[in-house]
Each structure stands twice: as structure tokens, then as C-alpha cells.
Amino acid sequence: MFNMLKSVMLLAVFTLFSFGLHAQIIKDPTTWSYEVKKETADHYELIFHLKIKEGWHIYAFDPGGDGSLLPPTFNFDKNANVVLKGKVKQHGKLISETLEGIDGVVNMYKNQVDYVQEITAKANTKITGKQEYQVCDDHMCLPPKKKNFTFEITDAVAATEATTTPAATADTAVVATSAAGTATVTDTTITAGSNVATAAVQTNSGAATAEVKTAGVAPDAAATPGSNSLEGKSLWMILLLCFVGGLASVITPCVFSMIPVTVGFFLKQSEKKADGVRNAIYYSLSIIIIFTIIGLVISALLGKNAPNFIATNWIVNIIFFAIFVIFGASFLGAFELTLPSSWTSKTDSKANTKSFSGIFFMALTLVIVSFSCTGPIVGSLLFSTAAAGRFVPALGMLAFSTGLALPFAVFAIFPEYLQKLGKSGGWLNAVKVVFGFIELALALKFLSNADLAKGWRLLDREIFIACWLVIFTLMTFYLLGFIKFSHDSELPKNVFGLPYLSVTRLTFAMISLGFVFYLMPGMWGAPLNGLGAFVPPMGTQDFVIGSGGGGGEGGGSASAPDNSGVHPVKYVQAMRIYEPEVVKKFGLVTYFDYDEALAASKKTGKPIMLDFTGINCVNCRKMETQVWSKPEVMQRLKNDFIIASLYCDYDKELLPKEERYHSKVLDSDVETVGDRNEDIQATKFGSNSQPYYFFVDENGNKLADNGYAYDPDVQKFVQHLDNVKAKFKASHP
Template sequence: MKKIFFSFILLLTLAVSVNAQKVTPAKWSWALSKPNPAVGETVDIIFTLKMDKSWHHYASDFSPSVGPIVSTIKLKTNDSFEAVGGLKSIKSIKKHDDIFDGDVAYFEGKGEMRQSVKILKEKPIIEGTYDGQVCSDVTGQCVPVKGAFKLEGKAGAATDATAKKKTEDELKAEAEKTAATNTESTQQEEKAVPTTAVTENVADSVAESVSAPVAVSDSSTTISSTESTEEKPEEESILTFFLIALGVGLATCLTPCVYPLIPMTVSFFIKQKNGVGKAFLYGASIIGIYVLFGTVIAATLGQAAPNFISTHWFPNLLFFTIFIIFGLSFLGLFEIQLPSNFVNNVDAQSDRGGFIGIFFMAFTLALVSFSCTGPFVGTLLGLGASGKFVKPIIGMFGFGLGLASPFVLLALSPSLLKKIPKSGGWMNTIKVFFGFLELALALKFFSTVDQTYHWRILDREIFLAIWIATFTLMGLHLLGKFLMPHDDKVEKLSVGRLVVALSVFSFVVYLIPGLFGAPLKALSGLLPPTETQDFVLTRSSGEVAESSNPDFPKTVKYSSFLKLPHGIQGFFDYKDAVAYAQKVNKPIFIDFTGHGCVNCRKMEASVWSDPEVLKRLKNDYVVVALYVDDKTELPKSEWFTSKDDGLEKTTLGDQNLDFEITHFNANAQPYYCLVNPNEDAKPLVKPRAFDQDIKKFIEFLDAGKAKFEGK
């Protein structure tokens, strides 16, 4: 019976222990560029970073004011060396981050940073600490990276002619080998550092290596080393883009350049021997032509294209101009046509029999319909080129499949030809509809440049005002209230027009509250950030809310530079929160957050903003936000040495992160804990990580309150 009892206790302990484990998704290693540096020689400390798949580590070459933690090192000065310059990131990836509205630099998979030092004595001892941040592309969790390093040079470096010289590549290979095979803890390494130029440290220097998949709190997402879990978001993104491209291809078939050709082409194949097979070959040729075009674009742009397009002013302004030109063309200002001689020469080749003739028939279709298909193709390539390398290829495959489908399907069922609508003015209405859509999408590319270079031309309210005007005109055109030069007068309104017009006007109504600061969550990836908006109605209500509780302290520690969203009253120091919670007899809501935590902002925008969640946070809890990446230096009287890693904690962020690790065995953010102020940070219920399920978050808050009240 005792064995069964103790086995049960052991299993229970293991189950509890995996609720929140410290995550170690990155490893640092370091080496000198020359193992035996001579006195007076300048060498590099090479920091090699290795990240787990689907994680990225922020580099050192961007402004700390953007938000994420910039990688830094601090060298302990001594008389054996001196620093030369600052920390340099080697080939970091640069992009514009829409969440933080600024340019960031980071590494994926592997990264390298260097710090130059001048050797002043033989046997130099170089030691210091490093600081950074690694974030997941899958769950959005961010983990602060902190640790210490130490390097020792060998004696007789300047005169030992027989010493074996290693290249930098050999040193880095040795560092990686050491990082892969070393299983000793960080504290053991620091006590006995070998006299080689290489040592290694786990990313956050406070967590033990976890070989099994790591469960993150009770979030539905598990950080695992399995490829299937990590590839899912990317696969979903590409699938979504393919479906959009397929839909665009089908929509192109309704334009005046393509629709009249469908019955003519299908009738031609029906009259031929083996007509269905030739129709399939015709459709395959259309798909092949566009896939080939997409492949050429992808190969021309290369793997670096997504980052270049997302950050540089030139491609964004180029796509902005192209979208404007295509939009005006669809509205009827001018026609975009290819040279007639070129089109005629290609058409002549279609008279040849066999596969060659059918292929050139498909090529002719692509050319003669260019004035209608060109804007669609340009739009897809503009959106696809800013994503993965394969996106232009996937986009053109989907577009070609959509364009070819009616020709093949109608050849299989010729009787359907009699049921399709006749050509008419409705096709021009479709062109104008997409013309307005092109003009609206063009603003996204200009907005990227505007935010990157801080021009403040296209602030959020200006962007929304243009969109509201554009989609209002689109709706009025669908109703026939105003006509473009090539439009026919609308005598009667069809049900289809009415339904589409209602959808457009509903979208306009949805946009209008955004002028007053409504978040418009469904469009957050397209609109400029709320911070660029001059007037936000909720800011005023938030200010009123902050002064609504007369018992709340008039001054809150760190409130001069830290704020809570949505007018929530709260603290930024745990001890202050405990004292107030004991006074008002409420449980504490601990928000482990960070300035550079993207998913923390998402939770605040999509979950905290819910009226039911906000009511509970304001009325049922004492909220304390503990920033784990804040660099505010604490008074020396508040410095302490961590019991977890033995390092001295001197900043507000260091203190908060150590509190999260030592009390909750977690180091990722966002992380939410409900505790009783009368107990030593003991969770009332199981903490939560990133999860945008509002219902579950409300249940989490209600369960914590019920447990506190003893219900």
C-alpha cells in the first residue's frame, strides 16, 4: 500500500512539475578568433548563437527604442585587454515590425556577433555577461536571454612557433561541437573554465537543458522539437495564399477580356476529335505558363526578397505605384496592352497542330487578356513576394488553376454553356470593383514606407479616411448611383449587386469607429498602428478610470514610465501590489510581460479589451505588471544575488525574471498567475500563457476568485 501511495505522490509531483517549465530554445557559445593572441594584437570574441527551429533571436544592430531586447554584452574590465568598438552582428536579418512600428534585426537558426578586443598582457582573461531575447514564431512566447562568459588566452602566444594555428571556421566548429556535447550545468562551467578559447553556455544561463518537449503552462500550444507542430503556421499561410490566388484566378474569368473567350474556346474543343483531352492540355498549358512566370520571378528575387521587400523603401513604393496604375486602368482611365505585333506572332503559332499549337493557344489567351489579368497577376506577385520564397510560384499556380478551370470544366459538360450568363455591362462593373480594391491595397505598401521612415504622412486616421471614401464609392457604383465612362446605365438592381453592395457598406460601417480609436482587430495587419492616431476616444475614458478608485495610491512606483492598458489601475512592483491587495482583500493578477513581447500586446488588445475580462481585472483583482526586460537600474540597496543562477540582479527586469523563475519555474512571456497576497506567491489556479480564447480566460479569472474566496 505504501508503494502505491508513494508512486501516486511521485506521479502527481511529475504532473505538476511540467505545468510550467523553463524554456531553453537558444544556446550561446563563444571563442576567440585566434586562440594564442600576441600582446598588442586585436582579435575578435566570436559569439555563436543557435536557435531551435521556429525561434528567432534579436540581434545587436537596431535601436533599443523599438521594443524588443537588443543583444548586448558587458565586459568586466581588467589590465589584460581593452574593448575596441562595440558588439557587431554578422549578416542579421532586418525587417519592419508592424507590432512595434519600427525596424528590427534578428537571427534565425544560427547567428554570429563579434566584439573586438586588444590584448594587453599574456594569458588574458576576458569575462563578462550577455543579454538578449529569443521569441517563438509558433506560440509568440518570448524568453529573455542572460548569462556569463569567460575566455582565457594561452601563455607564450607571441613566441610559440610550434603552436597549432586554427582558422576561425575551425574554432566555430569546435564551439558548436562543444555546445552540442556539453551536458554540464552553467554553474559548473563557471567554476572551472578550461584554458582553451572556447566555452559554452545555455541561452538563459539559469535553466537546465530539457530534452523532452516542453509544455508551456496550460496553453494549448506545446513547444516541441517535432517538425509537424512547428511547420503548421507556415503551411496554413501558404495554403491560405493559394486559396486566395485560386479565387483571384476564378474572378479573372468574369472580366471582359476573358469571359467572352470561354464559350468560343470551349466550342472549338468540343468539335475536335479527342476534344476533352485537348481541353485538359489547354488548361495544363495555362497553368504551366503562369507557374513558369512565378518561378522566374521567385528566382530573380531570390531568398532575400521577403526581407528586402518588407523593409526597403524602393520595392514598397514600386508596388504602390504599380497598384495605383493597375487600379486606374481597371477604372477605365486607360488600357494596358502588350505590343500587337508580339501578340499576333504568338497567335500565328497556335495554328500549328499537336501540343505546340495548343500551348500557343494558351499563351495567346494569356497575352490578349493581359489588360485584365495583368493587375491581378501584379497584385498576387506583390503580396507573394513579401512572403516565403515559394509564394510567387504557389500564387501563380493557384491563379493559373482558377483561370483554366472554366475552360476544362465546360469542355467536360458542354450543356452548361447554354446556362452561363451572356456577356454584358456587368463585366465592366467587376473591373471597376477590382479597380477600387487595387487602390485600397496600394495604401498598404505606402504605409510600410511611411512607418519605416517616420514620415507621418499616412497616419492611421488618414489611412482609414481614404479607405472609407474608397469603399463608399465602390458601394455607390454597385448601386448604380454614379457611373464610370464605360458603364451602362443600371435600370434595375439585381439581387447579386444588392448583396455585394450591402457587404461593402457593412465594411464601411465597420471602419468608421476606427477613426475614433477602435482597434479593428480583423485588419490589424493592414492598418498603421494605433499609436500613429492623434485622437483615440478610449484614452480619455481610460484616464477617467485611473482616478475612479479613491483608495488607490496616488503615486505608484515606476508609473512614470510604465503604463497598464485600457485604464486599468495597477502596480509594477510586486511588494507594493501585495501590500495593497492585503488592504483591500483581493487576489493578485500577476502579468509577466515585456516591452519586446509581441504576444503580450496581442493579449492586451484581443483578450484584455473584452468587456467581461476588463470588468474582472478592474473589480476582482489587484493587477501587477512585471516587466522582465526593463533595463531600469535598481538602487544598490535592492541588488541581490539570485539563488537560482548565482548572478547578481541589478535591474528591474532582472529582478522580475528571477521572481518568475524561482516562484513559478517559468521564464517565457506572456505568463499570467493568480495568487493569494497572504501566501508566498502560491498560485490559486494553474497559470496561463498565451491563449486568445476569451472564454477560457474568463473561466481562469473566475476560478481564481472562487478559490480565493473559499468557494
């Protein structure tokens, strides 16, 4: 009882004390536990159980987004007695949604998730390795954490006894925590035929031993694979786009010409108008059933994690790129995609109006005959919806087929409007060609996804925009009649015998040309916020107007010298891709190394603003766009300060071996540039969240008692800068 009261008092004192700190270490909101689960004589599952505090999340292996998000990794040390079977698998409720400040759909886990590695053990052994992960909330991401893990196999030989040993679950798996941090299992012993597991647990403050009873424990619910979740608004938007795609398919040559023929056939073959309307409705329902079945088949073929795989895997995106190019070329008239003619013959032989099955085969015949027009649209929608969720393709095909079938039912119910239906002609081919241009533009998005994932730098932002400019400019010229394909009809002629544009065609040409003009500023660094989910991130832009070459307010770049001739050198080439738009736009000179910034401060006589930031830090980007970009702020940053942007999640650059060390504060090894920046922030300033700004002199001494956390109040930030500058001048007369 005394120890308990003592602990409560210490906790209360610590809590009161922490309220007085402006910058403080945010504890890791994760709890890890580890389990060895025996399947057969030599087959085991190594399970990493992760529980995450409310409000935090961890990214999936395929995180999606714009390519900057960090998924967890598990690296196993070499062990002659162990054979890894495949890769680590993740099991939990996968959440796919959009996050403010990140392009594209982000895939993540909240609350809990299991990571499972299957192995074959040849003998009793210890399995060691290192795991690395990053957790975020809606406002910030903590720097990546590294932890060592150890699993011990003690019953590899006793195969017959192992089946009597119940497996521990996430709730009862061996875990211990202390005030200093979360425990790591370093030694686990599970005795065959027993219901007690004993483990030696290493915490940040020392060792502990935990005894876990496992008898009668239910299977871990967290290990059950979850399903994707989409925000209602996003799902409804997908369904709306699929419905519009179905309506668009109606005005393709293969389908449009079939409407008056099919509807007229039903009405003429029926003794009563009601029978004709009924048959037309059956026909429409058959079209919906056929395409929905296609969507269900695609959904059934997709695995649990297929949406993430499709959205982010570079090989899959390259395949989709090729398919979309083929579809686009087909619409442009390079060739025609058709299904075997025998399929049409077989379905047509069974088609009649005497039964629902006969009408169904009539609809199936339409689907096969019109494949050359609807195939590319259906394929595009299937690939796009497959990346949104496992069962979304089925819903997408339901919406698409409803849009496609709707005109057949409507004109059967209101046949008087059939005469007002536009005549078939060259305009239908123009629709196909326009679809072809759009397919090619979408193909580039898939290529861009693969490019970002692999870092090839083939489609940097301005190159991607340039390609779209070319595509939509050519589409505009085509709509205006300046470009013609071999299969195009002549434009209609007026009473004077001169070709003319219809109002509809001119309208679409104006829309296309307007889109071209909207894209143009993006070539010089305009944000193009309306296309944030399509164009590559700003960090891949090589040139932003005003950031160099004498064009604009900035007149500089990250590697350009300031007025004193001092300029950053270390990590400039590697880090420039991550520079925010405001840095490029205004030519702000930024350093990426702490020691180099101190040296620059000595030479220039300026104080330093240490910008502890992250590649995928949402609030960092908000501060830069909402605060840094203001003239009164940018003027002070450029003229009065040395800016050091220290990315705490940049782990692509390994430190030289002689510069690596172990951080006592972080209790992890410092091996990368990001590790070192994180350790500097934690060790010197007692903080580990981003964004956080600390101000120091040339010797690293603080110029303000507290740092400046995320706060988009411009005047407050300006006042803080002025106070720091005044204190620096006072200490440097």
C-alpha cells in the same frame, strides 16, 4: 562514484522540494556554444550554436506577427583589429506558422539554429559583446535574457597552418553546463595543426576547462539553411485564394471577351470536334505552363530568408504599398498597364493551330494582351505568396492559371453552353473598378506593416479602420450606381426607361455594405476578431468606448485618477500602446512601476495585484479577455485593488545610469524597465514566467503564500481575490 551518487541524491532532493513550490524559476531552455572557424588567412566566421529544449522556440530576425515579437540581437564591442563583414546570419530550419493570440504568420526556430558573423581579423585579438534573446513555448514567453560572449583569435598570422585545423561543430563545440545554469565561453584557444581545442568556460557557478577533440568531425547539420514550412491548411488556403483569383481574372474585360472568340476559333478550324477540344485543352495547358514558369522564376529569385524579409521589412512593405496603389489606380481607370506592343506582334506571328508550339504562342499572346487586367491580380498574388514561402509563388501561379484556363477547356468540351455565356458589356468594367477598390484596401495592409515595424503611428487601428470604411463605402456607392467613372457605361434600363440594378450587382453591394457595418464598431474598440490578421493591434487604438469620456462602464483610462485622486505617472505614455483591450474598455487604472504602485497603495489603503506580464504573452491576453473581463472580476479589480502591470519584456526604456545594477538571481545586468520588472519577479517572488499574479501590501509583503499562474477558471480567481482582500483587511484594521 561517490561524487556521482552524491549528485544524484542532491538532484532527487531538489526535485522533491521543487514540487512543493507553486511559483518557481523556469530554467533557461537554451544551450549556447561558440566556435571560431577560420576560412582564409584573415577571414573568420564567429558561430553562435544554439540548442533549444523540446517545446520551446526562438523568433527569427524577422519574426513576423503583429510587430511585438522580440528577435535575438548580437552586439559586438568596438575592436580596432576586427572588421565585421555584413550582419549576423541565421542558419537552421525556419518555421513559419500562426500562433494563437498573435496576428499574422510568425517565423521561428525550434531545436537548433546557428548564428554566423563573418569578420576580418588584422591580428590576434579577443572579440567581445553582448547577446540578447527570448524563448517561448506554446503558452508563455520567458523574459529576455542577456549574456556576454567572447571569441578569441589566436592564429591570425599563421595563415598557412590554419587549413590543417578541423573546425568544431555544434555537437563538439566548447560548452559546459552546471546546476546553476548554462556556460558562456570566455576564452578559446585552437592550436593550428592539432585536433584538440581547449577552452576556458565560465559558468554561473564558476570556471571550468573543456577539451574538445575535433578530428574527423562531420560538418554541422544545423548550419545548413533550412526551408520554410507551412501548415497544410494554410498552404491549401493560399492555393484556393490563387485559384479564385484566376477565376476572377476570367470576368475581366480583357479575358472574358476572348473566351467565345478563342473557343469558336478552335472548333471552326478543326475538322473534327475532338481536334478542336484537344487544341483548346492544349491552349489551357499552355496558359498554365506560362504562369507556372513565372512563379518558378520568382521562386528562384527569392533567397532563403526572403519570405520573412518580405513579410516584415518596412522598406519592402512600402514598395508593395506603392505597387498596390498603382495597380488599384489602374483598375479604377486612371491609366492602363500594358506591355510593349512588339511583344504581341512577335508572339502572334508564331501562333497557329498546327502544333503545340503554335498553340503555346497563341496562349502567350493572350497573356500579353490581357496584362492590363490580369497584371494587377497576378502581381498581388505573387507578392502575397512570396511572403508565405520561397516556393509558394510557383504553386500559387499553378493554382491561378488553372482557374484562368479552366473556362477555355470547359466551353470547348461543352460548346452548347457557350451561347449561354453572358454578353460583354459595362458590367465587365464594373468588375475592374471593384478590384481597384480591393487593391487599395490591401495596399493599406502593407503600409500598416511598415508603420508597426517603425513605430511611426501613421496608421493606428482606428485610422486604418476608418480608411477601410471609406474605401468600402465608396465601393458600395459605386455598385449602387451613385458614383460613376469617365469610362463607365450607363446602367441598363427597364421597360419604363429607368436605370436598374442587376441582382448580382445588388448582391455585391449588400455584401460590401454589410462589411462596412461590421467595421464600424472597430472605430470604438470592438475586437473585430474576423479581421485579426489585417487590422493593427488593439494597443494602437487611442479610444475605446467605455474607457474614458464618460462613455460606458469604465469611465476612466490608465492615466486617470481613481476615487482617491491618485493616478499613475511613470511610463504611462510609453506603455499605453500595449494596454490590453479589457483595460481600455472598462477604464481600469493600471500602474507600470513597482515603487509607484506601493506609494499608491499607501495613499489609497488598497492591496496591490502585481501583474507580471509581457507584450507578446499569449496567455496574458487570454487571462485578460477570459477572466479580467468578467463583471465579478472587473468589479473587484477596479474597486478593491491597485493594479500594477509590470512588463518583463519591455526594453525600449533605459533606466537612468544610477538605477542600473547587476542581478545576482538572473546573473545579468539590469539596464531597462523590463529588466528591472523581471528581476523583481525573480528576486522577490522566485518566478520568471508570465502571466503570474502576486498580491502584496503597501510594504511589499505577500498577502498570499503563492501567486496565481495562468488559470482561466473565473470562480477560482475570484476566490483568490476575496482571500487576499480578507487577509489585507485583517492586517489593516
